[in-house]
Every structure is written in C-alpha cells, then in structure tokens.
Amino acid sequence: MYFTADTQARILARFHFALIETGFLFVGKAEMLLTHADLFIPANLKYRIFSKVCKISLRDRLLVMSDSGNEEGTDRLVMNMRLRDEALETLPTAQIIVDKEGNLALVNRQAKILFGLTSHDLNRPLHDLELSYRPADLRSRIDRAYSQRRTVAISDVELIRADDRVTWLEIHLIPLLDTNGDILGISIVFNDVTRYNQLERELQRSTQELETAYEELQSSNEELETTNEELQSTNEELETTNEELQSTNEELETMNEELQSSNEELHTTNEELCLRTDEFNRVNIFLDAVLTSLRIAMVVLDTRLGVQLWNNTAEDLWGLRSDEAIGRFFFDLDIGLPVEQLRVLTRTCQNGKWEEQQVVLDAVP
Incomplete structure (x- = not known):
C-alpha cells in the first residue's frame, strides 16, 4: 500500500513469474489485488490469500513481462505472437x-x-x-x-x-x-474439395458405363451360346452334305469332260468379253471426267479408306492436288476439315448399316 500503482504492478508481475503454478500469495489486510485479477484470484478473501492464475493469454503474458521489466522475455513473446499470426495468415x-x-x-x-x-x-x-x-x-x-x-x-x-x-x-x-x-x-x-468432387463424379459415371458394358457383355454371351448350338447343328448338316458332295464329285468328273468340250466355246466368248471390257473402260473414263468436273467437292474412298478420286472442286476448295491426295489415308489429310468426326459415320456406311448419312461440320477452307 506504500508503493505507487506502477510499482505495485511491477512487483506483482515479478511475484507471478516467480511463484509456482500451485503457489499462494499472502498479503496484508489493506491489499485486495482486485485490479490484478489477470494475475491472482482470491483463494480466501477474508484472510487475503490469493492463488496464481496459471494460464493467461499470450497478450496478457506479454503485458506481465513488460510490467516486470523482462525485455528479453517480452521480445520472445512478441516474436511468438508474430509467428502464430503469420502461420494462420x-x-x-x-x-x-x-x-x-x-x-x-x-x-x-x-x-x-x-x-x-x-x-x-x-x-x-x-x-x-x-x-x-x-x-x-x-x-x-x-x-x-x-x-x-x-x-x-x-x-x-x-x-x-x-x-x-x-x-x-x-x-x-x-x-x-x-x-x-x-x-x-x-x-x-x-x-x-472441388477436385475430389469432380473425381468422384467421374468415378460414378465410369462405374455406370462399366455396369452397362457388363450387361451388354452378358447379353452377347447368351447370343454366342445360342450361335454355338446353331453351329453344332450346322456341323451335322455339313457332314451329311459331305456325303452328298462325294457322290456329286463323280457326277462332276463326268461334267468335266463336257466342260472341256465347252472350253472352245468359252474361248470365243472371252474374246467378246474383251471387247465389252474396252467399252467399260471408255465408260469409266467418261464417268471419271463427269465426277471430276462436278461443281461440288467429291471424294471417293476405297475399302481401306484410301482416296481413289479427288475432283477439281476438292482441289480448289482444300488446296490439295489430286496427285497429292489419291492413295493417301483420308483421315491423315490436314485440309482444314475435321475429318476425324467423320470416322464413325464412314465406318458405319462402309459396313452397310446405313445407306446414306449427312453431317454439317465447321471447316476452314
């Protein structure tokens, strides 16, 4: 009670620092310490017995260090507070x-x-x-x-x-x-968790596709079993047919003699076919000229999807000469047309499932 408030604060800060966690502070009748509740709390107010506040906040501890004059401890606490704030930030x-x-x-x-x-x-x-x-x-x-x-x-x-x-x-x-x-x-x-959600949705979609593929596979397996039974039945029929072929073979030998006599007649017919072939070639040349002169770009592909015909309009439209295109694989051509989008339609038409297909594509001439 004989010290100033500032001096009392420094003394109490040092007492708090020096006292063990379970220690007690005894003061005189005139001391209440009510203004220092962040450091000591009453254990028995009647007899002026106070216990130490064991856990105080970092900023309160900084204030205690400052009041006690412990500059090194204060600096260390300030650094810890900055580290904590920066770690969160x-x-x-x-x-x-x-x-x-x-x-x-x-x-x-x-x-x-x-x-x-x-x-x-x-x-x-x-x-x-x-x-x-x-x-x-x-x-x-x-x-x-x-x-x-x-x-x-x-x-x-x-x-x-x-x-x-x-x-x-x-x-x-x-x-x-x-x-x-x-x-x-x-x-x-x-x-x-955006990325995880995207992966989960992709996984669910893939799982559904796999389930659908599995059902199709089961259906195909049933069809194969049915086909196998039909093949077994067909095999028995083939064995019967083989016996018939053996008897037919004898008849064919007889017919062979007759065919030899007909060979001369076929030779004559062959000469006539040669003449018709020449006519067909002329017609083919004529058709090629017609297709080449068409005012629309036309491309003809063979069974291997190689270019067989590349008319003049196609040359003008895509800037690729016919001698540069003919014989090349159609889907390897870099002509500004997204030909890859035609692959499925081309294969479908090639398999004879659709007679005609039409699609509109954006292209760069």
Missing part, C-alpha cells in the same frame, strides 16, 4: 476464428480472398456477416459444436464465386477449449 486453407461472444476474431488470407472479407470485418458479430448463412448456415452449427464439445463437419457445400465459378467446400467447426474445458471460441476451416 499463410495457411493454404481458408480459416476464421470466432470468439465466445460470437465476434469475428481472426481471418487468414485465404478466407479474405474466398469470402471477400477485410480487416474492417474483424471484431464484428458473425451473425452480421453474410458468411454466417452463406454458403452454409454456421450459426446453428456453432451452437451444436459448443453444446457437444466436438468438431461439427458440413460436407458438399456449394459456393458460387464472383466469376461464376463453382467451388465445393467441406467445413469443419472446431470448438476451442481451455484446460478447464471452458469455451474460448471456435475455429472454422473451409477445405476446398
């Missing part, structure tokens, strides 16, 4: 801290970017911010986390960003408790 996951009064206490850099928060939002009640109900209702979840004293998770939360991008979040609300189990606040972590 640079986390790759968005995170906010709400104190037990419901005010926004801390916001890291990712949370500021994700939700458009600024330093002006600090110390504001969370329920005044849009974040409290969008993209998910946090208020009821905070109450549940406090009452259950455990982490509450919210899955598959859709967040539509300012640029219309969709981000999927998994939110974890973690209650912050002191050593006595009392609520200090709550940490809310927003994990970006």
Whole structure:
C-alpha cells in the first residue's frame, strides 16, 4: 500500500513469474489485488490469500513481462505472437476464428480472398456477416459444436464465386477449449474439395458405363451360346452334305469332260468379253471426267479408306492436288476439315448399316 500503482504492478508481475503454478500469495489486510485479477484470484478473501492464475493469454503474458521489466522475455513473446499470426495468415486453407461472444476474431488470407472479407470485418458479430448463412448456415452449427464439445463437419457445400465459378467446400467447426474445458471460441476451416468432387463424379459415371458394358457383355454371351448350338447343328448338316458332295464329285468328273468340250466355246466368248471390257473402260473414263468436273467437292474412298478420286472442286476448295491426295489415308489429310468426326459415320456406311448419312461440320477452307 506504500508503493505507487506502477510499482505495485511491477512487483506483482515479478511475484507471478516467480511463484509456482500451485503457489499462494499472502498479503496484508489493506491489499485486495482486485485490479490484478489477470494475475491472482482470491483463494480466501477474508484472510487475503490469493492463488496464481496459471494460464493467461499470450497478450496478457506479454503485458506481465513488460510490467516486470523482462525485455528479453517480452521480445520472445512478441516474436511468438508474430509467428502464430503469420502461420494462420499463410495457411493454404481458408480459416476464421470466432470468439465466445460470437465476434469475428481472426481471418487468414485465404478466407479474405474466398469470402471477400477485410480487416474492417474483424471484431464484428458473425451473425452480421453474410458468411454466417452463406454458403452454409454456421450459426446453428456453432451452437451444436459448443453444446457437444466436438468438431461439427458440413460436407458438399456449394459456393458460387464472383466469376461464376463453382467451388465445393467441406467445413469443419472446431470448438476451442481451455484446460478447464471452458469455451474460448471456435475455429472454422473451409477445405476446398472441388477436385475430389469432380473425381468422384467421374468415378460414378465410369462405374455406370462399366455396369452397362457388363450387361451388354452378358447379353452377347447368351447370343454366342445360342450361335454355338446353331453351329453344332450346322456341323451335322455339313457332314451329311459331305456325303452328298462325294457322290456329286463323280457326277462332276463326268461334267468335266463336257466342260472341256465347252472350253472352245468359252474361248470365243472371252474374246467378246474383251471387247465389252474396252467399252467399260471408255465408260469409266467418261464417268471419271463427269465426277471430276462436278461443281461440288467429291471424294471417293476405297475399302481401306484410301482416296481413289479427288475432283477439281476438292482441289480448289482444300488446296490439295489430286496427285497429292489419291492413295493417301483420308483421315491423315490436314485440309482444314475435321475429318476425324467423320470416322464413325464412314465406318458405319462402309459396313452397310446405313445407306446414306449427312453431317454439317465447321471447316476452314
């Protein structure tokens, strides 16, 4: 009572630093220490017995160090506070801290970017911010986390960003408790699970495709079994037919003699066919000239999809001469036309399933 308030604060700070965690401080009748409740609390106020506050906040400890004149300890605590703040700020996951009064206490850099928060939002009640109900209702979840004293998770939360991008979040609300189990606040972590959701959807789609393919495979297997039975029946018929062929072979030998006599007649007929072949070639040349002179681009492919005909209009349209195109594989041509999109239609027509197909494509002449 004979010291100034500043001197008393320094002395009590040193007592607090020197006293063990379970120690007690006895003072005179005139001392109450009520203005230093952050350091000592009454154990028996009647006899002026006070116990040490074992756990104080980092900032309160910094104040105690400053009052005690311990500059080295103060500097170390300041550095620890900066490290803690910077560690929270640079986390790759968005995170906010709400104190037990419901005010926004801390916001890291990712949370500021994700939700458009600024330093002006600090110390504001969370329920005044849009974040409290969008993209998910946090208020009821905070109450549940406090009452259950455990982490509450919210899955598959859709967040539509300012640029219309969709981000999927998994939110974890973690209650912050002191050593006595009392609520200090709550940490809310927003994990970006967009990539995982995309992979899960792709996996579900692939699974459905596999199930469909499996059903088709089972159907094909049943068809193959039916076909096998038909083949066995056909094999028996072939054996019967073989016997008939043997008897027919004798008849063919007889007919062979007759065919030899007909050979001379065929020779004469062959000469006539040669004459007709010449006529066919002339007609073919004529048709080739007609197709070449058509005012539309026309390409004729053989069974191996090699170019057989490339008319003049095709040369003008795509800038590729017929001698450069004929004989080449059609789908290897780089002519500004997305020919790869014609592959399925070409194969289908080639197999005779469709008589004619038409498709409109964007092309660069």
